Amino acid sequence: MRAALITQPRTLELQEVPAPTPGPGQVRVRVGATGVCGTDVHLFDGHFHARLPLIPGHEIAGVIDQVGAGVRELEEGQLVALDPVIACGQCWACRRGQRQHCLRFEALGVTQAGGFAQYVLAPAANAYPVRHLSVAEAAFAEPLGCVAWGILRLRPEPGSNALLFGAGPIGLLLMQALLISGVTEVTVVDPVAERLALAKSLGASHTVQTGPSMAQALRDLEPHGFDIVAEATGIPSVVEDMPRYAAVGGKLLIFGVAPEEATVRISPYDIFQRDLSLIGSFSLNATIPLALNWLESGRIRVEPLISHRMPLEELHKALEYKEHPGMGNALKVLITPEG
Ligand SMILES: [Zn+2]
Ligand SMILES: [Zn+2]
Structure with a gap:
């Protein structure tokens, strides 16, 4: 599959890498849209203790195309929005209901392969089925x-x-x-x-x-x-x-x-x-369902915030827009790996 990787600080490469296969409890999502965020720029700069090489992108929506063993409630063909925060559920912070402060914090597109690729793996528990939304709107579930x-x-x-x-x-x-x-x-x-x-x-x-x-x-x-x-x-x-x-x-x-x-x-x-x-207020804490309610009810409008839809090849340009607010009249830029 095609993927954009940060190979070292300030270096972005488009590469052909093996498409991942879902393990037990995981789903594979064919990425429809991934939002570009300030966090991606921080990772590009080598901050947030980025373990490189990394496929960034944590505002992900797409269609499930493979399910791993033991996955319930989800099936192939479903449009889902992903919660990027992967919490252990067992540490001191998780036990206090503070998933985003998990002592073994992992996150799609931050510490693990994210959504600036054709496919991404996610724990089934992180995939939220979406109704009545376009894939572009669903990509706002994470920032929202x-x-x-x-x-x-x-x-x-x-x-x-x-x-x-x-x-x-x-x-x-x-x-x-x-x-x-x-x-x-x-x-x-x-x-x-x-x-x-x-x-x-x-x-x-x-x-x-x-x-x-x-x-x-x-x-x-x-x-x-x-x-x-x-x-x-x-x-x-x-x-x-x-x-x-x-x-x-x-x-x-x-x-x-x-x-x-x-x-x-x-x-x-x-x-x-x-x-x-x-x-x-840091990150998100099991708040994707609330965000999806806001989106699906039409009470929060996101289409007017989308200024650009770009292919993977133009991620570098999207990061540049993010570094210079106002440049290219950019607001939210979505990367659409399937074009
Ligand atoms: Zn973000
Ligand atoms: Zn934890």
Whole structure:
């Protein structure tokens, strides 16, 4: 089969490799679409302790074409979305219901062969049958599963208002999820005008472009601050500024992936005195079913977020787009190995 491999940091090669055969309890999926994500760029750079060579790609949807021994509930021909997180189920973290922190953490496209290939193997338990969705929509189950975990972490109060920094693909998913999880109004901030227009069309009540007049514009909108301030940028300076936009009792959600070594200055007194909550959210935790409910009900729209569908041969270009937000007007890029 054809597969894209990171052979060493910053080197991507398209190779012909043997197609895998499913072992007991595994299924083989003919990949229909795999989303390109910031994590793929980190792996390409050799971060996340990547064991190379690696076939990346963890936002995977496709059709089961072989089932291994002992697989129940699934059959050949079924369209499935894959949960990439492979947890041992036995360690301290798994026993506490924190699969994404499994002490023997493995993940498709991160530590094991992923979806930038014609075929991928997955444990049957990680394959979720999909109804009424295209394979492209189903590829959003994983990023939306991360958003779902963020919402469960955040627990928005009914009727609250939110400020969201970042209108990339993840930001636009998070915005829509907030709006069907009790939040009444979301104000979205981003430097790219086209992304703000899209945010508006997907339900943002207000949009503000990053720039010198941003802080004043946000104060004019909510003089007492926002109940929720979330970011999907991974930019440390954005995180540093979040408390100043929060109302008393406000919740701050750090959703973007900042550089590992980055630090920010935040006033502990401010957090204390204004009853603020600072919340992180990592990966996804058995939240694919929730994400699929959102997708299958049509309450979250993902088609407008797809800017490109590319063959495996163009993965390098997709990674370049990801490294330079706004380049090629890219939002979500899907790799479609079958063309
Ligand atoms: Zn991802
Ligand atoms: Zn575990």
